[in-house]
Amino acid sequence: MVHRLEPLVIRHTHRVPRLTGAAGQGAVAARQFDAALMSVGFKLSAELFAHLSGFSEEAVVDTAVRTLHTVREMVGDHVQHNAYFIDFPANVPDTLDFWMECIADALADATTRTSTLEQLSTGVVDLLTLPSYGNPRHTYAEMLAHHDELIAAAGDRITVLHLGASLGDELTALYLALAGRATPLGEDGLRDLQDLAGHCADGPQPQEIPVRENRAVVNQARLMTxxxxxxxxxxxxxxxxxxxxxxxxxxxxxxxxxxxxxxxxxxxxxxxxxxxxxxxxxxxxxxxxxxxxxxxxxxxxxxxxxxxxxxxxxxxxxxxxxxxRSLDSRVEELLARGDTTAAVGLLKVAPGKLLRALDQLLRDSFTQDERDAVVAAAERSVADVSGRVLLSVRQHLHNRERETSERRVFINRLGRAWVTDDTRRPVFAPERERLITVLDTELRRRLAAREHLLIDPDVLDVALPLSGKATASGLGVLPRGSVSRVDGELLRFFVHWKQSERTTDFDLSAALLNADYSTASWLSYTNLRGVEGEHSGDITDAPDGASEFINLRLGAVRAHCIVPQINIFSGEGFEEVEESFFGFMLREGEQKGLPFEARTVRMKSELRGPGRVALPLVFLRGSDGTWRAKWLHLYLKGAPSANRVEENRVTVATLLRGIVEREQLTVRYLTELMTGSATTVTSWDGKSVPAGPVTYIGLERPDGLHPQSRIITPENLGDLIPA
Structure with a gap:
C-alpha cells in the first residue's frame, strides 16, 4: 500500500527511497536500470547506483519497474506520440497542396463524392468532412520504421536521481514540507498533500501551517483520526x-x-x-x-x-x-469620505491588509502628512506580515515605478489573464522608494546569513514562487515570469491530449512576433510549412490520445518572439479531457530521431486551466541573438469553438507586452539579500563541490554534496520564501 505513494517522492524530490531487505548482487541489474533511465533522460547518482548494487537482482528490478513508470510519466513518455505526417519534420507538404489532396481523396470515395461536390459548388469546403483529414493514416509502429535512431548529443537532458532515506521517512519529510510551505500549492500539489496527510496523520506534524488551504487538508486527516x-x-x-x-x-x-x-x-x-x-x-x-x-x-x-x-x-x-460589519467595509467607507488617516488607523489591527492596501492608500492621500502617515504605519507593521506578502508588495512597488502603459494586465489564481485600461493615479517616487527600503530591510533581517552559499548561475533569473498556482506541475517547469536559457539549434513543441467522452480537437500553433509584438508569421494547421519550420499536421479526434508537433530552426527565425499556443478548436476543455500536457524539446542540427524523444525534452507541463487558449511560455531573442524562455502559464477565455492563432494575435500581443516587460522578483534578489559579511558565496561551475556543508541553490542538485547541506532546487524553491 505504501508503495502507492512512492511516485510522489520521486516527482517532488528526484530521490529514490532506500531499499530494505537482504543483501545481494544487484550490480548488473542496477547497470541495466541506469541504461534504461538514460534512454528517457534520467540517470542514477553514484551513491544510488552503489546502494542498489548491494541488494538482490529481484529487488533492484522491482524498484526499476516502479521508477521507470514514474519518470516516463514525468517526461511525457508514457504515451505513444504519433505524428500525422509519417516523416515529420521531413516531407511536410504545402498546406494548399495537402488540402487539395484531401479533396481529391474525398471525390474518389463514392460515399463522400456528392457532398464534397456540393461544398465545392459553394466555394467553401469543411475540412472535417473529408475522410482523409484529421486522423493519421499510419500506425505508431509504421512511423517508427520511418525514423532513424536518435544519436546522443552532449546537450541532451540528464536528470539525476539521488538516494533518499527510507520510504516512510521520505513520505513524512515530504508531508511536512508541503503542509508547512509558506506559499499556496498548485492543484496537483494540494492533491498530493491530501494523499500524504491521510498516510501521515498519526506521525509528526508541522509546527505551523501558514497556508489556509493546506490547513484544511491536514484538518480533514486529523478529524478522521x-x-x-x-x-x-x-x-x-x-x-x-x-x-x-x-x-x-x-x-x-x-x-x-x-x-x-x-x-x-x-x-x-x-x-x-x-x-x-x-x-x-x-x-x-x-x-x-x-x-x-x-x-x-x-x-x-x-x-x-x-x-x-x-x-x-x-x-x-x-x-x-x-x-x-467587516473591517473592509469600514475601511471602504472611510476612504469614500476621503479620510485616509482614519482608514490607516483602522488597518493597523490587520497588518497584512494594510500592506496589501498601500497602493490605494497612497493614491487616495492628497497631502504629504497623509502619505507620511501611510508609510509610517507600514514601517511599524512589516514585522507582523508574512514574507510572501512582503515580497508581493515589494514586486508590485518595483513595477509601479516602471508601468507607463495605458493598459493593465490582470492574472487570477487560475492563470486566466485579461487586459483593461489603467486608470490609477500615480504613486509618488519618494514614498515608493521609502517603502521599498523598508521592505528590503525587513526581508534581509529574516533571511539569516548562511555560512556558505553555493549558487548555480542558471537559477538566478528564476522567479520566486509566491504562489504555487503560478506554476503548472510537470518536469523542468519554472514559476511564471522566470527566464531560462535556450541552447540548441532545433526547437520542437509538442502537445498531447486524450478526450474523455466527446470528440476533442486541440490545435498546436506558434505565433512569430516582431519586436513591437506585431505578427511576422505563424505555423499552424492553416500554415504547415514555412522558412522557420514545420507543423506535424492537424489531428481532430483523440479517443486513444493524440499528439501534434511544431519544429523550428532557430537560426532561420527572424522574429523577436515565438509564442506557442494550444487552441481548443472543438470538444472538451483543458480541465475536462482525461489527460493533456505541453512541452518542448531541444536538439542539435544533426540529431534525427522520432518526433518525440524523451531525453531531448526540456520541459513538460500539465495543461489544466480555464479558458480555451493556453499560453505556456514565450521564447524571446536577446540583443546578442541568443534565445531565452519566459514562463507564462496563462489561459485566455477564447471562443467556445474554432479558436485559431490568427484570431488571437491582437489579444496575445497586448498580453505579452504587459507581461514580458514586467519584472519579477527572482532568486537573484533573495541571494543578494542573503549575502552578508559572514557569508561565503561560490558560483557552481558544474564540476567540483565544497567539502563541507553548504546551502546549494540551483536547477539540479549536484552529486557529491555534503550530507548536511541544505539543497534548494525548483522542486522546493518555495522554501526560500522567508516566514
Missing part, C-alpha cells in the same frame, strides 16, 4: 467542511454540501464556537462566503446544539439576522 482540527478563523471551518465532502478547499469553485455524520457536525460546530468565543470580531468574516454559510447551516443543524451559541451567531450573520 480523532484529533482536534487546527482552527482560528471561521473560514478554516468552512474549508474543512468542504474538504469533508470532497469539495474545493480553495473556495474558488462552488461545493455541493451534503449531510455529514453527527460526529463531524459536532466537531465543526464546536470548532466554530471556540473561534468566535475567542474573537467575536471574526463574525465579520462570514460576509465573504455568506451563501455557502447559509447552505452549511442547513446541513449542520446548529439549533440542535444550544451548548454552542457562538456557532449559531455565525449562521445568524449569514442570514442577515445579526449585524457584524
Amino acid at each position: 480523532g484529533a482536534a482540527p487546527l482552527l482560528d478563523t471561521v473560514t478554516d471551518v468552512l474549508r474543512l467542511a468542504c474538504a469533508l465532502v470532497g469539495g474545493d478547499v480553495t473556495l474558488r469553485e462552488p461545493t455541493r454540501l451534503r449531510s455529514l455524520p453527527r460526529s463531524m457536525r459536532r466537531a465543526l460546530l464546536a470548532g466554530l464556537d471556540a473561534v468566535i468565543a475567542a474573537g467575536p470580531a471574526k463574525l465579520a468574516d462570514v460576509h465573504a462566503d455568506r451563501e455557502m454559510w447559509k447552505r452549511l447551516g442547513e446541513r449542520l443543524h446548529p439549533h440542535e446544539y444550544p451548548q454552542w451559541p457562538h456557532a449559531a451567531d455565525v449562521f445568524a450573520v449569514a442570514r442577515g439576522e445579526k449585524t457584524a
Whole structure:
C-alpha cells in the first residue's frame, strides 16, 4: 500500500527511497536500470547506483519497474506520440497542396463524392468532412520504421536521481514540507498533500501551517483520526467542511454540501464556537462566503446544539439576522469620505491588509502628512506580515515605478489573464522608494546569513514562487515570469491530449512576433510549412490520445518572439479531457530521431486551466541573438469553438507586452539579500563541490554534496520564501 505513494517522492524530490531487505548482487541489474533511465533522460547518482548494487537482482528490478513508470510519466513518455505526417519534420507538404489532396481523396470515395461536390459548388469546403483529414493514416509502429535512431548529443537532458532515506521517512519529510510551505500549492500539489496527510496523520506534524488551504487538508486527516482540527478563523471551518465532502478547499469553485455524520457536525460546530468565543470580531468574516454559510447551516443543524451559541451567531450573520460589519467595509467607507488617516488607523489591527492596501492608500492621500502617515504605519507593521506578502508588495512597488502603459494586465489564481485600461493615479517616487527600503530591510533581517552559499548561475533569473498556482506541475517547469536559457539549434513543441467522452480537437500553433509584438508569421494547421519550420499536421479526434508537433530552426527565425499556443478548436476543455500536457524539446542540427524523444525534452507541463487558449511560455531573442524562455502559464477565455492563432494575435500581443516587460522578483534578489559579511558565496561551475556543508541553490542538485547541506532546487524553491 505504501508503495502507492512512492511516485510522489520521486516527482517532488528526484530521490529514490532506500531499499530494505537482504543483501545481494544487484550490480548488473542496477547497470541495466541506469541504461534504461538514460534512454528517457534520467540517470542514477553514484551513491544510488552503489546502494542498489548491494541488494538482490529481484529487488533492484522491482524498484526499476516502479521508477521507470514514474519518470516516463514525468517526461511525457508514457504515451505513444504519433505524428500525422509519417516523416515529420521531413516531407511536410504545402498546406494548399495537402488540402487539395484531401479533396481529391474525398471525390474518389463514392460515399463522400456528392457532398464534397456540393461544398465545392459553394466555394467553401469543411475540412472535417473529408475522410482523409484529421486522423493519421499510419500506425505508431509504421512511423517508427520511418525514423532513424536518435544519436546522443552532449546537450541532451540528464536528470539525476539521488538516494533518499527510507520510504516512510521520505513520505513524512515530504508531508511536512508541503503542509508547512509558506506559499499556496498548485492543484496537483494540494492533491498530493491530501494523499500524504491521510498516510501521515498519526506521525509528526508541522509546527505551523501558514497556508489556509493546506490547513484544511491536514484538518480533514486529523478529524478522521480523532484529533482536534487546527482552527482560528471561521473560514478554516468552512474549508474543512468542504474538504469533508470532497469539495474545493480553495473556495474558488462552488461545493455541493451534503449531510455529514453527527460526529463531524459536532466537531465543526464546536470548532466554530471556540473561534468566535475567542474573537467575536471574526463574525465579520462570514460576509465573504455568506451563501455557502447559509447552505452549511442547513446541513449542520446548529439549533440542535444550544451548548454552542457562538456557532449559531455565525449562521445568524449569514442570514442577515445579526449585524457584524467587516473591517473592509469600514475601511471602504472611510476612504469614500476621503479620510485616509482614519482608514490607516483602522488597518493597523490587520497588518497584512494594510500592506496589501498601500497602493490605494497612497493614491487616495492628497497631502504629504497623509502619505507620511501611510508609510509610517507600514514601517511599524512589516514585522507582523508574512514574507510572501512582503515580497508581493515589494514586486508590485518595483513595477509601479516602471508601468507607463495605458493598459493593465490582470492574472487570477487560475492563470486566466485579461487586459483593461489603467486608470490609477500615480504613486509618488519618494514614498515608493521609502517603502521599498523598508521592505528590503525587513526581508534581509529574516533571511539569516548562511555560512556558505553555493549558487548555480542558471537559477538566478528564476522567479520566486509566491504562489504555487503560478506554476503548472510537470518536469523542468519554472514559476511564471522566470527566464531560462535556450541552447540548441532545433526547437520542437509538442502537445498531447486524450478526450474523455466527446470528440476533442486541440490545435498546436506558434505565433512569430516582431519586436513591437506585431505578427511576422505563424505555423499552424492553416500554415504547415514555412522558412522557420514545420507543423506535424492537424489531428481532430483523440479517443486513444493524440499528439501534434511544431519544429523550428532557430537560426532561420527572424522574429523577436515565438509564442506557442494550444487552441481548443472543438470538444472538451483543458480541465475536462482525461489527460493533456505541453512541452518542448531541444536538439542539435544533426540529431534525427522520432518526433518525440524523451531525453531531448526540456520541459513538460500539465495543461489544466480555464479558458480555451493556453499560453505556456514565450521564447524571446536577446540583443546578442541568443534565445531565452519566459514562463507564462496563462489561459485566455477564447471562443467556445474554432479558436485559431490568427484570431488571437491582437489579444496575445497586448498580453505579452504587459507581461514580458514586467519584472519579477527572482532568486537573484533573495541571494543578494542573503549575502552578508559572514557569508561565503561560490558560483557552481558544474564540476567540483565544497567539502563541507553548504546551502546549494540551483536547477539540479549536484552529486557529491555534503550530507548536511541544505539543497534548494525548483522542486522546493518555495522554501526560500522567508516566514
